[in-house]
Amino acid sequence: MREPRDYDDIPGTYVMDGEHNRKGYHLNMFCMSLNQQENRDQFRRDEAAYLESFAMTDAQRTAVLARNWLEMLRLGGNIYYTFKIAIFDGLTMQDVGAKMSATPMTVDEFKQMMLQGGRSIEGNRYKNEAVEEKVDG
Amino acid sequence: MAKVTAGIATSHVPAIGAAIDHHKLDEPYWQPFAKGIDPAREWIAEHQPDVCIIIFNDHASAFSLELIPTFAIGVADHFHPADEGYGPRDVPVIEGHSEFAWHIAES
Numbered sequence: 001m002r003e004p005r006d007y008d009d010i011p012g013t014y015v016m017d018g019e020h021n022r023k024g025y026h027l028n029m030f031c032m033s034l035n036q037q038e039n040r041d042q043f044r045r046d047e048a049a050y051l052e053s054f055a056m057t058d059a060q061r062t063a064v065l066a067r068n069w070l071e072m073l074r075l076g077g078n079i080y081y082t083f084k085i086a087i088f089d090g091l092t093m094q095d096v097g098a099k100m101s102a103t104p105m106t107v108d109e110f111k112q113m114m115l116q117g118g119r120s121i122e123g124n125r126y127k128n129e130a131v132e133e134k135v136d137g
Numbered sequence: 138m139a140k141v142t143a144g145i146a147t148s149h150v151p152a153i154g155a156a157i158d159h160h161k162l163d164e165p166y167w168q169p170f171a172k173g174i175d176p177a178r179e180w181i182a183e184h185q186p187d188v189c190i191i192i193f194n195d196h197a198s199a200f201s202l203e204l205i206p207t208f209a210i211g212v213a214d215h216f217h218p219a220d221e222g223y224g225p226r227d228v229p230v231i232e233g234h235s236e237f238a239w240h241i242a243e244s
Contacts, residue, residue, distance in 0.1 A: 021202065025202055028197075028201075028202055029201065029202055029203070031197070032197055032201040032202070032203075034222045035197070035198070035219070035220050035221060035222055036220065037220070037224070040222075078197075080151065080196035080197050081197050083151070083222075084197070084221070084222035087221070087222040087223045088222060088223075092152065092155070093151065093152035093155075094152070094166070111166045114166075115165075115166065115169065
């Protein structure tokens with residue numbers, strides 16, 4: 001097991017470090033395979049069968065089949081890779097941005113948030129920030 | 138010695154290419170970005186540099202987790218648009234200058 005990292009405490013952020021890369025390698029390489037038309041065709045024909053050709057975990061396969069975008073990130077996925085599945089589905093970055101929000105959010109709400117400068121840092125610095133603020137304040 | 142005339146940079150948003158391809162820059166969501174790059178468009182149209190050195194990052198296009206150099210210099214005569222998952226973008230092939238690129242690489 002690796003040592004804890006300070007960034008482990010950032011809520012909702014999955015830093016693409018060595019551990020994350022190691023966990024997500026096969027998931028991300030499946031996504032990378034979608035850069036080729038013949039692979040996209042195969043995935044389109046039978047998603048589950050195509051996923052069998054990659055050494056992914058069952059949890060990763062389930063997340064892909066269910067298009068659980070946030071879970072894919074938790075399981076080692078990287079957005080630049082998992083976004084290839086979104087493109088495959090005809091979704092935009094804003095569509096999946098909204099779907100990856102841990103708190104339910106529509107696409108329009110996501111766009112509005114981005115136009116206003118992005119998600120507020122308040123309450124998002126540390127997993128225990130809300131508690132700390134109460135103590136400090 | 139060449140004269141360096143300008144450096145032009147943009148915010149990094151992977152969705153920009155798709156937004157341009159799908160004519161979405163007129164939409165309110167993209168307007169702040171579109172207006173932001175207008176001065177750069179105008180500048181480059183007016184000044185027409187002889188050579189552009191284009192610096193960019195590669196998100197799982199030519200490179201993937203199989204092999205990721207920290208830094209690479211493209212020295213080809215032509216650079217074709219990558220298939221990033223939805224077919225290569227309908228944009229012109231980038232014309233390289235192999236001799237100059239090798240000069241940079243070996244300098």
